[in-house]
Amino acid sequence: MFTANLSFLVDSLLILFLAFLIDMTFGEIPDRIHPTVWMGKVIAFFKPKIRSQNARVEITNGVLLGVGVILLFAVPTYITIFLVRHLLGWLPYIIVSAIIFKSSFALKFMQKCTVPIAKAIENGDCDRARRFLPYIVRRDPATLSERHIISAAVESIAESTTDGVTSPFFYFALFGVPGAVAYRAINTLDSMVGYKDEEHRNIGWFSASIDTLANYVPARLTAWLMTLAALVLGEKWRESQKILRRDKGNTASLNAGWTLAAMAGALGVQLEKPGCYKLGDGDGLAPAHIIRALRIMVLTAILFGVLVVFPILFFKALFLGI
Secondary structure, three states: OHHHHHHHHHHHHHHHHHHHHHHHHHOOOOHHHOHHHHHHHHHHHHHHHHOOOOHHHHHHHHHHHHHHHHHHHHHHHHHHHHHHHHHOOHHHHHHHHHHHHHOOOOOHHHHHHHHHHHHHHHOOOHHHHHHHHHHOOOOOHHHOOHHHHHHHHHHHHHHHHHHHHHHHHHHHHHHHHHHHHHHHHHHHHHHHHOOOOOOOOOOOHHHHHHHHHHHHHHHHHHHHHHHHHHHHOOOOHHHHHHHHHHHOOOOOOOOHHHHHHHHHHHHOOOEEEOOOEEEOOOOOOOHHHHHHHHHHHHHHHHHHHHHHHHHHHHHHHHHOOO
């Protein structure tokens, strides 16, 4: 029995490590086969078809869209991994699982999008920096000053630490690769329909609600681990804890403020979305803060793997007889 449990633990850790290595080495899977891209295409296809003049019908359709997209990607993932393991053997199972799992999170992609912003601003080219912003935020780049461009990049790094990395890790630990894929479907649904404007209020209610629920625990764990990452990296970890406690509720999102506040404190800066929120203290935002934020992001992800994912997997192996 212990050998079987140990096998599960070793397999899971290998999948996690290999997926992390693939991400940091190669970056994103090509769009034509990337599950998240296909999730977006499915959502975009059905989005206009579920509109209705009746609010209750729209809400019901939104629920069906959400559940349907989650199952459409999570169930085939489970079947694929099951068949690979039983028909092709252990090594193909580890490799295929790692590749699919990697598609649920993105560390290097955030570096790819934000490092050019830092370099452009260092060179005095804010127009070039603005051209990269639509990849990571929905704000109008033309309205943003240099300071607000840097803030937007750092904010995106902080928030993406949860929904782009640690939440997929968390659901991988709980439910395996299908759990990570299900989370990615939830987050993609929220990013496409989970808004409170007139167009999305009803059809996106379910997607926004389930995304908030799914990120509730990971966001809080990630924020506190971010303060630990700040300590390890020699950043302002005490300030990170202080600002986290003080400003975590300053955003409309129930979850986003946690990592935004922790990051603002760690860097000793104020992050601001004009007209929406301010978190942290200080005025000295510079391109170097983007690079420092990326370092905190990567280390936070590693700490999350060691201090959250591993204990969950160990518990499952030891006590649940998996």
